[in-house]
Amino acid sequence: MLSSYWIRQREYLLEISRALTAQLDLDTVLSKVLQAATELIGGQGALIALREPDGRFIIRVSRGYPPRLQEYFTRLLTDIPNQVDPFQFRIPGLETKLREIAFQTGLPFSQIVALPMRIGDELIGVLLVMRAYGTAFSMDDRRILASFADQAAIAVHNAQLYQHLAQEKRRLDAILESSADGVMILDPGQRITVFNRALAEITGWSAAEAIGRHHDEVIVWARRDTEMDLSRATAGGWPLAQRRGSKTALYVEGDLRRRTGGVVSVGITYAPLLDREGKLVNIVANVRDITRFREADRLKSTFVSVVSHELKTPVATILGYAETLARPDAAWDSETVRELAGVIQEEAQRLDRLITDLLDASRIQARALPMKEEEVDLEMLAQRVAQRFQPQTDRHEITVRFPPDFPTVRGDPLRLEQVLNNLVSNAIKYSPEGGKVRIRGHVRPDEVIVTVSDEGIGIPPTEQGRVFDPFYRVDEGPVRQAGGVGLGLYLARAIVEAHGGRIWVESEPGKGSTFAFSLPRPTYELAPAGSQVS
Numbered sequence: 001m002l003s004s005y006w007i008r009q010r011e012y013l014l015e016i017s018r019a020l021t022a023q024l025d026l027d028t029v030l031s032k033v034l035q036a037a038t039e040l041i042g043g044q045g046a047l048i049a050l051r052e053p054d055g056r057f058i059i060r061v062s063r064g065y066p067p068r069l070q071e072y073f074t075r076l077l078t079d080i081p082n083q084v085d086p087f088q089f090r091i092p093g094l095e096t097k098l099r100e101i102a103f104q105t106g107l108p109f110s111q112i113v114a115l116p117m118r119i120g121d122e123l124i125g126v127l128l129v130m131r132a133y134g135t136a137f138s139m140d141d142r143r144i145l146a147s148f149a150d151q152a153a154i155a156v157h158n159a160q161l162y163q164h165l166a167q168e169k170r171r172l173d174a175i176l177e178s179s180a181d182g183v184m185i186l187d188p189g190q191r192i193t194v195f196n197r198a199l200a201e202i203t204g205w206s207a208a209e210a211i212g213r214h215h216d217e218v219i220v221w222a223r224r225d226t227e228m229d230l231s232r233a234t235a236g237g238w239p240l241a242q243r244r245g246s247k248t249a250l251y252v253e254g255d256l257r258r259r260t261g262g263v264v265s266v267g268i269t270y271a272p273l274l275d276r277e278g279k280l281v282n283i284v285a286n287v288r289d290i291t292r293f294r295e296a297d298r299l300k301s302t303f304v305s306v307v308s309h310e311l312k313t314p315v316a317t318i319l320g321y322a323e324t325l326a327r328p329d330a331a332w333d334s335e336t337v338r339e340l341a342g343v344i345q346e347e348a349q350r351l352d353r354l355i356t357d358l359l360d361a362s363r364i365q366a367r368a369l370p371m372k373e374e375e376v377d378l379e380m381l382a383q384r385v386a387q388r389f390q391p392q393t394d395r396h397e398i399t400v401r402f403p404p405d406f407p408t409v410r411g412d413p414l415r416l417e418q419v420l421n422n423l424v425s426n427a428i429k430y431s432p433e434g435g436k437v438r439i440r441g442h443v444r445p446d447e448v449i450v451t452v453s454d455e456g457i458g459i460p461p462t463e464q465g466r467v468f469d470p471f472y473r474v475d476e477g478p479v480r481q482a483g484g485v486g487l488g489l490y491l492a493r494a495i496v497e498a499h500g501g502r503i504w505v506e507s508e509p510g511k512g513s514t515f516a517f518s519l520p521r522p523t524y525e526l527a528p529a530g531s532q533v534s
Contacts, residue, residue, distance in 0.1 A: 026159035030061045030152055037148040038063065038129055041141045045109055045130040048152055049077050051123060064130065065107055072101045076112075080126060084118040086146035087139070091126075098130065113137035115145045117153040124156055182266075182287030188280045190215040190230065199287055202266065204259035215285075222263045224254035230270055230283075253290070265291045314347040314354075321347075360491050371498055375408045376416055378450055378519075382439045385420040395434030398424065402441035409448060409519045415495045416519075422488035423452040423515045431456025431512065447501070447521055453514035459507040467505060468493045492517070 034046045045064025049057040057077040059070060075097050083089045091114050098112045109130040117125035127149040131137070176183050182199025184192055195210040195218075203210070203218060210218050216231060229252050250270040255263040267290050273282040321340045325332065332340070363369040379402040386398040420439070427437045435455030442449040459467060470490040496503045496517045507513035 026155060027061055029155040029159075031063075033127070033148050033152045033155070034061055034063050037127065037145055040148075041129065041137070041144055042131065042134060043129040044132040045107075047073060047076075047128050048117070048125060049128070050117075050125040050156060057126065060125075065105070069105050069107070072105055075101065076114075076128060077126070080123075082123050084116050084121055084123050086115050086142060086149065089114065089116045108132040111136055113142060113145065115142065115149040117149045117156065119153055119157050124153055127152055182285075182289075184210075184215075184285040184287065186215055186283040186285065188282075190234070190283065192218065193282070202258075202264055202287060202289055203256065204261075218259075219268070220257045222255045222257045224252065226252050226254065228252065230285075233270075264289060265294050314351040317347045318344050318351070358487070360487075360494075369494060369498060371412045371415060371495075373410050373412065376411045376413045377408050378402070378416065378448065379406050379441060381413065381417045381420055382441070382450070385417065385424050386439060388421075389424050389428065389437075393428055393434075396428055396431065396437050397435075398437045398439070400439045403443060406441050406443065407448060407521055409499075410522055411499045411519065412495075416499070419492045419495050419517065420450070420452070422492045423517075426488055426515070427452055427454035427456065427513070430454065435512070444518075444521075447518045449516055449518045451514050451516040453512060455512040458509040458511055459505065459513055460509055464505055464507060468503070489515075 030048050034048060037043065038046045043064070045062075047059050047062035049059045051057055057080060059074065059077070062070065062073070065073070076091070076094060079092050081089070081091070094112055094114060098109055101107070102109045109132055111131040111134065113129055115127045116123050117127060127145060129137075129145060176194065176196045179196060179198055182202045183194065183196045184199055185194035187193055192210050192213055192215065195205070195207040197207070200206050200210070205218050219230070221229065228250065230250065233250050251267065252270070253267040254265070256266045257263055267288050269286045269288075271284050271286075272280055273284060275281050321344045324330075325337065325340050325344075360369060379400070382400045382402070386400050390396075390398050424437060424439070431437070431454040433456070438451075438453045440451045440453070442451070468489045470487060492515075493503050496519070499519050501517055501519040503515070503517040505513055505515050
């Protein structure tokens with residue numbers, strides 16, 4: 001009989017061990033512990049309570065009484081000592097509390113035993129078993145329950161470890177997904193195991209498509225600025241250098257081919273993750289989009305080149321003509337003096353416009369472009385701009401047409417005139433063979449639109465998105481000689497957007513361009529909707 005009893009105990013413990021190995025959830029394992037413990041020592045009720053961070057004990061699973069009576073049994077969980085020895089563990093007044101509960105609930109429980117659930121010297125919970133009849137619990141009963149309490153403690157400990165690991169994984173996944181830089185983790189065979197959202201946006205590969213592929217299938221260089229890449233480095237022994245104590249990571253920079261077409265400038269830092277024996281476990285790659293840094297370098301280079309050239313030209317002209325006027329061996333007649341002085345004045349004005357544009361560009365970068373607001377008659381500004389530019393060209397016909405009762409807008413008249421100046425100047429510059437330059441006004445229910453169109457060389461579709469960038473100029477030989485630093489459209493966009501409007505271009509190479517900007521109509525203005533001219 002005794003042999004059969006111990007066999008049953010062993011079977012119960014094996015079943016619980018299998019449940020732990022199968023990674024069942026904590027409540028399932030604890031329920032199995034309760035069932036085995038109560039059946040083996042003839043109990044009719046039981047509960048397991050776990051210790052909370054604040055020291056309170058909360059019942060996690062129970063059996064032998066209705067859930068609605070749970071509140072009564074929480075009284076058993078007061079005055080619990082920190083003792084972890086199962087043979088010394090005693091809860092003061094436990095039997096008295098049970099009798100009170102039995103009287104109040106009508107349950108027949110009369111005997112109770114409590115065992116500590118321990119991890120090392122830490123008390124993490126208690127196991128309580130109750131009998132409705134029979135003798136008091138013996139030392140053998142306590143010894144048997146101690147095994148089940150230990151199993152329950154292992155289950156809790158495993159669950160806490162699993163929960164901690166799961167929480168850390170979620171946090172790491174969240175960090176990787178929210179990172180502004182691309183992150184990729186490779187296995188020792190350089191196959192991708194982790195591929196975050198930022199890297200998907202950079203490369204054009206989705207995570208689902210990239211994971212499992214070899215690194216070189218996804219990271220394809222159109223141009224590489226560094227001598228080494230990952231394949232060459234690993235073929236040459238990298239990361240053996242790290243195993244010898246070097247902390248230098250591999251850095252590769254260049255233009256990456258995107259799966260969806262085009263290229264993107266990136267810098268990739270590869271760092272090996274090694275185990276204690278120095279064996280490669282993973283390679284962690286941090287991918288940074290450096291397009292804007294390269295663009296900043298390009299702008300700096302362009303700024304120095306263009307501005308130095310554009311400053312040098314009028315300054316050289318002014319100096320040359322001034323030196324000519326100042327020659328002591330020449331007696332210039334009044335007509336020649338006026339002509340030379342006129343050139344000096346013209347070049348000085350050109351220099352002043354250039355400096356003004358540069359200052360305005362600087363203010364835009366600092367978000368300090370001065371602006372005032374008043375009623376502005378755009379048609380009158382357009383007429384004034386046309387009258388200013390028409391005498392400067394004999395190849396172009398500048399016309400202005402606005403619908404009757406074109407509404408006024410709120411804005412800075414000097415800045416809006418600057419926009420029209422830049423657009424008309426641009427239209428003349430980029431139609432070197434001449435033609436018509438049309439300034440038109442259009443009225444919409446909530447905005448007005450002004451367009452400036454020409455019959456010039458047009459803008460290739462690939463360049464239309466860049467014409468409003470600072471220092472950008474369409475690279476056409478005939479018009480490059482016209483000069484300029486490429487700030488006119490950039491300033492125009494900044495001014496229009498500062499007025500709450502938008503600016504855009506429609507163009508076809510060889511057929512001219514139309515630049516348009518819109519401004520919001522005052523809320524009190526109720527002009528006829530859809531009014532426009534063509």
